[in-house]
Amino acid sequence: MSWPGRTPAARVEALLDRLECHLQSGDVAGVTALTPKLEQAMGRLARSDRIAPAQAGALQSRARHLSRLVEAALRGVADGRAALVRPAGFSSYDAAGQSGRVGAAVTHVERRR
Secondary structure, eight states, X not given: OOOTTOOHXXXXXXXXXXXXXXXXXXXXXXXXXXXXXXXXXXXXXHHOOOSOHHHHHHHHHHHHHHHHHHHHHHHHHHHHHHHHHSOSOEEEEOXXXXXXXXXXXXXXXXXXX
């Protein structure tokens, strides 16, 4: 991705803006597609000497914040998938102290004839 006339810091800022939009709209595919571009731009920025320390600190702080949001979103997706796969119900204890499954999901439906 090449943006003529833009500084490495401006490129990173623009990509962070796009990342934030993808996160806010729940576009996991957009986040995934943008990640390598952002990593590449961050690498260029790290090798650049065209950034003020205050601007570098602000970008780093924003990138960390968005990184935490990405991690949280991915954990949410994983939890959602897991909830769809595991059977419904919960474990409980009976009067004798024995653990048992309550409300386990039906794994098959019998066909009536």
